[in-house]
Amino acid sequence: MKSLDMFLIWVYLAAATVVEVFLFYTYAGDVLVNYAISVLALSKAIFIFAFYMHIRYEQRSLKIFSIIPLFFLLALLAGMFASLGH
Amino acid sequence: MPRRIATYSVDAGWSSLNLIASVGGIIFAVSQFLLIANLVIGVRGRIVSPPNPWRSLAPEWGGMPSIQALDAPGMPTNGNGSSEHHEQHLSSRPIALTIGVTLAMVGFSLLELGVGWPVIFVGLVVIAWSLYGWARDDLWSKFHVPEEEGRELWPFSKIPKIKLGMWTFLAGEVILFSGVLGSYLFIRADIPRWPSPGTIHSIPIGLTNTLVLLTSSLSVVLAIQAIRAGNQKRLLMWLTTTFLLGALFLGIKASEWADLFSKGFWFNSGLPGSTYFVTTGIHGLHVTAGLILLAYLIKRTMNGGFSKENNDTVEYFGLYWHFVDIIWVFLFPLFYLL
Numbered sequence: 001m002k003s004l005d006m007f008l009i010w011v012y013l014a015a016a017t018v019v020e021v022f023l024f025y026t027y028a029g030d031v032l033v034n035y036a037i038s039v040l041a042l043s044k045a046i047f048i049f050a051f052y053m054h055i056r057y058e059q060r061s062l063k064i065f066s067i068i069p070l071f072f073l074l075a076l077l078a079g080m081f082a083s084l085g086h
Numbered sequence: 087m088p089r090r091i092a093t094y095s096v097d098a099g100w101s102s103l104n105l106i107a108s109v110g111g112i113i114f115a116v117s118q119f120l121l122i123a124n125l126v127i128g129v130r131g132r133i134v135s136p137p138n139p140w141r142s143l144a145p146e147w148g149g150m151p152s153i154q155a156l157d158a159p160g161m162p163t164n165g166n167g168s169s170e171h172h173e174q175h176l177s178s179r180p181i182a183l184t185i186g187v188t189l190a191m192v193g194f195s196l197l198e199l200g201v202g203w204p205v206i207f208v209g210l211v212v213i214a215w216s217l218y219g220w221a222r223d224d225l226w227s228k229f230h231v232p233e234e235e236g237r238e239l240w241p242f243s244k245i246p247k248i249k250l251g252m253w254t255f256l257a258g259e260v261i262l263f264s265g266v267l268g269s270y271l272f273i274r275a276d277i278p279r280w281p282s283p284g285t286i287h288s289i290p291i292g293l294t295n296t297l298v299l300l301t302s303s304l305s306v307v308l309a310i311q312a313i314r315a316g317n318q319k320r321l322l323m324w325l326t327t328t329f330l331l332g333a334l335f336l337g338i339k340a341s342e343w344a345d346l347f348s349k350g351f352w353f354n355s356g357l358p359g360s361t362y363f364v365t366t367g368i369h370g371l372h373v374t375a376g377l378i379l380l381a382y383l384i385k386r387t388m389n390g391g392f393s394k395e396n397n398d399t400v401e402y403f404g405l406y407w408h409f410v411d412i413i414w415v416f417l418f419p420l421f422y423l424l
Contacts, residue, residue: 010304024423045412052408061241069260080272
């Protein structure tokens with residue numbers, strides 16, 4: 001990727017961070033805003049993972065390998081939240 | 087329901103299962119003698135195994151020459167008479183590092199007995215010695231892993247081994263932070279009362295630190311692009327920029343911690359305190375480790391250690407740094423905004 005593309009991705013990352021804070025100050029406490037902030041954080045992570053870590057352009061085997069730990073993460077979270085209140 | 091049961095009562099109805107598990111445990115314990123016997127016989131050398139005892143068709147057993155074979159006459163040498171392959175990919179420092187870490191951890195576990203600190207000190211000395219030697223060995227390219235041929239069945243055959251190793255390491259890091267962040271999420275979900283966002287942690291400071299770390303990710307990307315274009319001066323500039331941004335992040339974080347301490351918000355200030363300090367502390371340690379690596383990369387760049395053809399180390403460092411960035415991308419909203 002070109003340097004300009006990398007810079008544009010940084011612009012998105014910075015802008016999304018500022019929007020997160022703007023949403024917090026404007027609509028603090030709103031459940032929907034919490035979801036919006038979470039989605040923005042997730043989108044930033046995906047952008048870094050896909051473009052800065054170059055995984056979008058890697059071979060299929062490495063792409064699959066790189067997301068395997070996420071399934072363990074999801075399993076852990078599912079187990080944790082299933083045990084809430086017990 | 088109790089978490090641990092020391093004695094099984096008959097009423098529980100688990101006696102049979104307990105008996106089966108106990109018998110299994112005894113069989114397993116006895117089986118260890120087989121391992122010890124194998125080791126003793128192997129060390130005494132009465133039975134020498136053939137080169138491929140498993141009759142495996144895999145390249146490491148079948149096609150590749152052994153390290154001893156690489157020393158044989160006719161194999162490529164580096165001019166000093168020793169085998170080039172043998173010398174290039176052997177460094178004892180990673181193993182020494184694990185021994186040092188183990189010693190330090192054992193020392194921590196011995197603190198209550200009053201003999202912990204000397205063991206920790208020895209462990210730290212071994213760690214420092216290993217890291218110094220690791221850097222030196224890397225400067226001498228001892229970590230070059232020869233790529234093997236004939237691995238068509240291996241799905242990662244076209245991916246450099248060290249790159250695959252880096253992704254494996256990052257997978258372990260995902261699990262580490264999963265535990266830490268998962269615990270925090272569980273606590274937040276389980277406890278309805280929690281300090282409102284903005285009451286303990288300064289959101290402008292968190293925002294500034296996030297932007298600093300995101301910018302450092304961009305500078306790493308630009309560093310990789312610079313050296314891939316063969317521009318060592320720009321590589322040095324962007325690596326130095328990354329170092330300064332990482333140091334700025336840590337400086338801001340340290341001042342933030344100091345401010346919280348002065349307000350009486352400490353590690354033991356309940357779950358909001360312990361979760362925050364442990365999580366951001368572990369993340370801060372990762373940033374610190376990144377800065378140490380960066381210092382090494384900067385020194386190596388100044389020595390002309392990277393070129394258009396030889397820049398993989400910078401790329402692998404970039405993977406680590408971006409991962410640390412991704413973790414912060416989640417930490418910021420979780421601790422400051424939600």
